[in-house]
Amino acid sequence: MYAASLLKTFEESLGPAFQVDTGYPYQGEARGSVQIANMILDGLRRPDIFVSAGTIPVMKLMNATDPLADWLVEFGAAEMVIAYSPDSRFFNDVEKARTGEIPWYEVLSNPALKFGRTDPELDPKGYYMIIAAELANKYYNDSTIKQRILGEDRNPTQIFPEETLKTILEQGQLDAVAAYKHEAVARGLPYITLPSEINLADPAFSNFYKTSSYTMENGIGQIVFGEPVYFSFTIPNTVKNLDGATSFATFILSTKGESILEEQGLSFIKPAIEGNLEKVPSAISNVIEEQESMQLLTREK
Structure with a gap:
């Protein structure tokens, strides 16, 4: 498995x-x-x-x-990235975010954009996305970013099974998803790279990653801290x-x-x-x- x-x-x-x-x-x-x-x-x-x-x-x-x-x-x-659909009606905006013309978090904050991610209680990428969004709050000195992009940690409108998330994106039911870089590469999907301070890929920022966390709702309240x-x-x-x-x-x-x-x-x-x-x-x-x-x-x- x-x-x-x-x-x-x-x-x-x-x-x-x-x-x-x-x-x-x-x-x-x-x-x-x-x-x-x-x-x-x-x-x-x-x-x-x-x-x-x-x-x-x-x-x-x-x-x-x-x-x-x-x-x-x-x-x-x-490496955490944001993968997106070439067929999204927001493709032009997301492309501008990819090239740095506009902030990526502003594009994802659009209420009309359909964003997908996995359940943090079942899949590490789910809690890594939450941690990355918290890091974005700190990195950009804007405490609203995480809430604007994700809503609640287990926002039911955004959470999909890990094994089908990319397929749902490819079918056009979502505009963008939280992904690892290797997923996007393997599927030939375009993606937005995130700053090293946010993407959970650079050991040089391990101490900064640790400043954000997710508390599991698994009965024991296990705290997962950011890490590479x-x-x-x-x-x-x-x-x-x-x-x-x-x-x-x-x-x-x-x-x-x-x-x-x-x-x-x-x-x-x-x-x-x-x-x-x-x-x-x-x-x-x-x-x-x-x-x-x-x-x-x-x-x-």
């Missing part, structure tokens, strides 16, 4: 390439990452591997009373096909996997392991160690 923002990349590129390279069958299911974590915790799904947007959904499995995961690997960095968005994966403890899961994980980290992900707009980063290192399959940790050795050799040259 994987974050639905990777749907096109996984189903049309990474998954088929994995099958050809390894001979293992591939079957993917895309949903919001928080929703996937909840389904695993509730015993509704037992995926062999879980690829998540952000680390918080995987941490839910790791921090459960009976942990369902012991580690995670961060492998890719995402790193994609991660784990192999849940309920795995049925450990060899296949390990092979898919190492394929993600391989040169070919990296090339596919970067081609689709996801920035590959130096893999980092969090959690119990001893529980990480040796094939995965060996790949990461080999990459670190190669980087050291490159620097020495």
